[in-house]
Amino acid sequence: EKGGYDHFMLKEIYEQPSVIKDTYRGRLLANEGIIRMAGIEDNLEKFLNADRIIIVACGTSWHAGLVAEYIFEEFTRVPVEVEYASEFRYRNPIIGPKDVVIAISQSGETADTMAAIKLAKEKGAFVFGVCNVVGSSISRETHAGAYTHAGPEIGVASTKAFTTQITVLTMIALRLAKAKGTLSNTDYHMYLQELELIPEKVKEALGTNDIAKEIAATFIDAPNCLYLGRGYNFPVALEGALKLKEISYIHAEGYPAAEMKHGPIALIDEQMPVVVIAPRKGHYDKIVSNIQEIKSRSGRIIAVVTKGDTEVRKLADFVIEIPETSDALSPLLTTIPLQLLSYHIAVMRECNVDQPRNLAKSVTVE
Numbered sequence: 287e288k289g290g291y292d293h294f295m296l297k298e299i300y301e302q303p304s305v306i307k308d309t310y311r312g313r314l315l316a317n318e319g320i321i322r323m324a325g326i327e328d329n330l331e332k333f334l335n336a337d338r339i340i341i342v343a344c345g346t347s348w349h350a351g352l353v354a355e356y357i358f359e360e361f362t363r364v365p366v367e368v369e370y371a372s373e374f375r376y377r378n379p380i381i382g383p384k385d386v387v388i389a390i391s392q393s394g395e396t397a398d399t400m401a402a403i404k405l406a407k408e409k410g411a412f413v414f415g416v417c418n419v420v421g422s423s424i425s426r427e428t429h430a431g432a433y434t435h436a437g438p439e440i441g442v443a444s445t446k447a448f449t450t451q452i453t454v455l456t457m458i459a460l461r462l463a464k465a466k467g468t469l470s471n472t473d474y475h476m477y478l479q480e481l482e483l484i485p486e487k488v489k490e491a492l493g494t495n496d497i498a499k500e501i502a503a504t505f506i507d508a509p510n511c512l513y514l515g516r517g518y519n520f521p522v523a524l525e526g527a528l529k530l531k532e533i534s535y536i537h538a539e540g541y542p543a544a545e546m547k548h549g550p551i552a553l554i555d556e557q558m559p560v561v562v563i564a565p566r567k568g569h570y571d572k573i574v575s576n577i578q579e580i581k582s583r584s585g586r587i588i589a590v591v592t593k594g595d596t597e598v599r600k601l602a603d604f605v606i607e608i609p610e611t612s613d614a615l616s617p618l619l620t621t622i623p624l625q626l627l628s629y630h631i632a633v634m635r636e637c638n639v640d641q642p643r644n645l646a647k648s649v650t651v652e
């Protein structure tokens with residue numbers, strides 16, 4: 287059942303190279319410069335005419351939506367809003383026929399997301415689903431959709447669903463960018479090629495398992511933990527913190543790194559582990575100065591960096607190296623060591639990794 291792994295969560299983390307490939311199989315033809323997904327092709331006009339895209343989801347799926355916001359706006363120049371389904375449904379949202387709503391749900395059964403979809407439909411919006419479970423309620427309720435093809439996710443903490451959601455959403459953004467001409471030809475082809483290389487690079491990122499375990503041993507007794515990232519990796523910081531909270535019961539918060547000085551920096555002392563996502567591309571110099579700020583307050587720094595990094599290494603207590611990719615695709619790699627880190631911390635704390643207390647795999651009540 288667990289394929290030789292101690293937990294479903296670990297199995298699912300390790301499945302990511304192959305399920306990401308399953309997600310883009312037949313849809314991404316990098317050498318031909320083609321992305322084709324039936325649900326998008328059949329509704330291309332709706333997407334192209336949209337004044338804005340509203341993404342609704344909960345939990346980890348909401349974090350995938352936040353990553354998608356950065357990607358969609360950069361690639362397609364269409365304004366995107368990302369909403370917690372539970373907030374959206376109760377606040378009389380301004381929404382109409384010129385809006386496209388993308389609902390993201392691994393289970394396809396989340397009550398709040400379902401209610402948000404029904405409301406958006408009533409108001410005339412076109413609703414597109416990104417679900418994992420085939421034939422699920424949300425996949426049936428939406429006008430069209432694209433499955434993530436991650437296979438069954440048994441561990442309550444979502445892992446492979448997150449990376450495959452990002453993969454699907456990236457493909458949608460690239461398809462729309464091609465139709466709109468909002469990405470240069472060079473960039474468009476570069477992203478297709480890069481996306482095709484992601485499974486190999488995720489495999490390489492899984493090689494951080496040993497260092498993640500070593501770091502976990504140092505932090506098992508930490509009462510709190512901070513996760514910081516910028517740009518595309520800000521949502522990854524949120525997701526890293528959520529993973530730690532839900533399976534290890536350590537309080538953790540994710541923040542955009544620059545928000546530190548607006549409050550959370552007050553928390554930093556030598557007891558506080560701070561996980562910083564600092565890949566070479568993106569806002570590297572900015573994040574290096576954020577790391578210096580933490581260092582000068584004696585925070586303990588765990589940095590996720592691009593292979594070969596030397597600058598952050600000088601400042602951090604631990605570095606975790608991941609392969610290089612473009613800034614926009616980096617969440618697919620930076621997420622991996624954070625999943626492994628929470629996993630090992632939870633195992634060392636003897637928590638029930640696959641079935642954390644108080645949590646259910648699909649939240650069918652509001």
Ligand code: F6R
Nearest residue numbers: 345346347391392393396443444
């Ligand atoms: C976190 C987690 C939850 C779900 C959330 C939405 O690891 O699993 O936060 O992401 O309950 O679930 P779905 O995606 O099934 O709608």
